Amino acid sequence: MSRIVMKFGGTSVADLARIRYSARHIKREVDAGHQIAVVVSAMAGTTNQLIEWCNEASSLHDAREYDAVVSTGEQVSAGLLAIILQDMGISARSFSGWQVPIKTSNVHGAARIEGIESSLVDARLNEHQVCVVTGFQGVSENNRITTLGRGGSDTSAVALAAAVKADRCDIYTDVDGVYTTDPRIAPKARRLSRISFEEMLEMASLGAKVLQTRSVELAMAKGVRLVVRSSFADPDAPQIASDGSNFGVPGTLVCDEDEILEKQIVSGVTLVKAEAKITLRSVKDRPGVAAAVFGALADEQIIVDMIVQNVSDDGRQTDITFTVPDGEFDKAMAAITLDEERFEYDSIAGAKGSAKISVIGVGMRSHAGVAASMFKALSEEGINIQLITTSEIKTSVLIDERYAELAVRALHTYYGLDRDEE
Numbered sequence: 205m206s207r208i209v210m211k212f213g214g215t216s217v218a219d220l221a222r223i224r225y226s227a228r229h230i231k232r233e234v235d236a237g238h239q240i241a242v243v244v245s246a247m248a249g250t251t252n253q254l255i256e257w258c259n260e261a262s263s264l265h266d267a268r269e270y271d272a273v274v275s276t277g278e279q280v281s282a283g284l285l286a287i288i289l290q291d292m293g294i295s296a297r298s299f300s301g302w303q304v305p306i307k308t309s310n311v312h313g314a315a316r317i318e319g320i321e322s323s324l325v326d327a328r329l330n331e332h333q334v335c336v337v338t339g340f341q342g343v344s345e346n347n348r349i350t351t352l353g354r355g356g357s358d359t360s361a362v363a364l365a366a367a368v369k370a371d372r373c374d375i376y377t378d379v380d381g382v383y384t385t386d387p388r389i390a391p392k393a394r395r396l397s398r399i400s401f402e403e404m405l406e407m408a409s410l411g412a413k414v415l416q417t418r419s420v421e422l423a424m425a426k427g428v429r430l431v432v433r434s435s436f437a438d439p440d441a442p443q444i445a446s447d448g449s450n451f452g453v454p455g456t457l458v459c460d461e462d463e464i465l466e467k468q469i470v471s472g473v474t475l476v477k478a479e480a481k482i483t484l485r486s487v488k489d490r491p492g493v494a495a496a497v498f499g500a501l502a503d504e505q506i507i508v509d510m511i512v513q514n515v516s517d518d519g520r521q522t523d524i525t526f527t528v529p530d531g532e533f534d535k536a537m538a539a540i541t542l543d544e545e546r547f548e549y550d551s552i553a554g555a556k557g558s559a560k561i562s563v564i565g566v567g568m569r570s571h572a573g574v575a576a577s578m579f580k581a582l583s584e585e586g587i588n589i590q591l592i593t594t595s596e597i598k599t600s601v602l603i604d605e606r607y608a609e610l611a612v613r614a615l616h617t618y619y620g621l622d623r624d625e626e
C-alpha cells in the first residue's frame with residue numbers, strides 16, 4: 205500500500221464529464237488499496253473569469269478580497285469531485301485550504317506555504333477516505349484566505365505530499381509528461397521519461413508552465429517524488445510502479461540527477477513572450493547607481509528579469525539594459541523617469557514585444573560550445589539577438605517576439621531534440 209497525492213489541473217476538471225473521467229483515475233488507485241489525497245485546480249477558465257471580475261469591480265481592489273474571490277474556483281471543483289467519488293461508492297470529502305489547514309504567509313495573491321497541519325487529513329487517509337483538497341490557497345495568521353499565485357495548485361500538491369509523507373505526487377494534466385519544449389509550439393517535441401529537479405526548476409522558471417516553479421523547488425527540498433502524467437489517458441491502462449520509475453504508461457519522473465542514466469547536453473528549450481526591454485544610456489559609473497535604479501523598481505514591486513551592464517570605456521559612464529514583463533513596462537518607465545537626476549543617466553529607451561528563449565541542460569557544465577551553437581542556429585534563421593544571459597545550466601537570449609516560435613523550433617532541431625518520425 206502506498207500513499208499518493210494526485211493533483212488534477214484545470215483542464216482535467218473542466219466540466220462534469222472531465223471530473224468523472226479524472227475520478228476513474230482516483231478509483232483505480234483506491235481499488236489498488238492506496239491511501240489517496242487529491243488536490244484540485246479550479247475548472248478551466250474559472251480563475252481567469254474571477255480575476256476579471258475583481259478588476260472590473262475596481263482596478264485598485266483590496267488584495268485580501270481578491271483572494272476571497274479567486275480562491276472560490278477550487279472550492280467548487282473540490283466539492284463536485286467529492287460528490288462524484290461518493291456517487292461511485294468511494295468514501296470521500298472535500299477540504300478547503302483553511303480547513304486542513306494550509307498555513308501561508310500573508311502576501312495576498314502570491315502567498316507562500318509556511319506549514320500544513322496534516323493531522324486531520326492523516327486520520328482520514330488512515331481510514332481510507334479520499335481527501336479532496338482545494339489547490340492554490342491557504343490561510344494566513346490573520347485568519348484571511350490567501351492564494352499562491354497562478355499555477356499554484358502544483359505547489360499545494362507537493363506541499364501536501366511532503367506533509368502527509370506521501371510516497372509519490374502525481375501531477376495529472378493535459379499532456380502526458382514534461383517535453384523537450386512546449387508541444388503546442390513544437391509538434392516534434394519529445395517526452396522526457398525522466399528530468400532532474402535542477403533542469404525542471406530552470407525549465408519552469410524560464411517559461412515551461414507545466415509545473416509551477418515553486419512546486420519544483422519544494423519537491424527538490426523535501427525529496428518528493430514527482431510524476432507528471434495525463435488525466436486524458438485511459439484510467440484502466442497498466443500503471444506505473446509505486447516509485448514512479450517503471451512506466452507502464454507515459455509520464456515523466458522528476459528526480460535526482462544521479463537517477464538519470466542517459467544524459468543529454470541540452471534537455472529542453474523554453475520561451476517567455478511579452479518581455480519589455482529598457483535601456484539607460486550613459487549612466488554614471490560609480491557605486492550606488494545600479495542600487496538606486498533597481499531599488500526604485502523593487503519599491504514598486506516590479507520583478508526585473510534579465511540585467512546587462514556594459515563595461516565602461518572611460519571609467520565614467522556605462523549603459524544598463526534590463527527586462528520586465530510587458531504588463532509592467534509603463535510602471536517601470538514611470539519609476540525610472542520620475543526622478544531622472546537621482547539615477548544620473550543621459551537618455552532612456554524602451555519597448556515592449558521581446559521574447560526570451562532559453563536552452564537548458566546539466567550537460568552544459570561539462571561541454572563547451574553550447575552557447576556558441578545557440579547563436580549559430582539563430583543566425584542561420586536570420587534572428588538577431590538583443591541580450592544574452594547565462595548560468596551554469598542554461599543560456600538565455602532576448603529576441604524579437606515575432607520570431608519566438610521559429611527560434612524555439614530551430615533550436616529544438618539544432619540540438620537534436622526532435623522526435624523520430626513514426
Ligand code: ADP
Nearest residue numbers: 213214215377378382383385386388412413414
Ligand atoms: P494544468 O491546468 O493541468 O495545471 P497547465 O496548462 O498549467 O496545466 O500546464 C500544462 C501545459 O503546459 C501543457 O498543455 C503545455 O502546453 C504547457 N507546456 C509548456 N511547456 C511544456 C513542456 N516543456 N512540457 C510539457 N508541457 C508544457
Ligand code: ASP
Nearest residue numbers: 245251340354355356357
Ligand atoms: N486555478 C489557479 C490558476 O488558474 C491555480 C492552478 O490552476 O494551479 O492559476
Ligand code: MG
Nearest residue numbers: 213355413414
Ligand atoms: Mg498548471
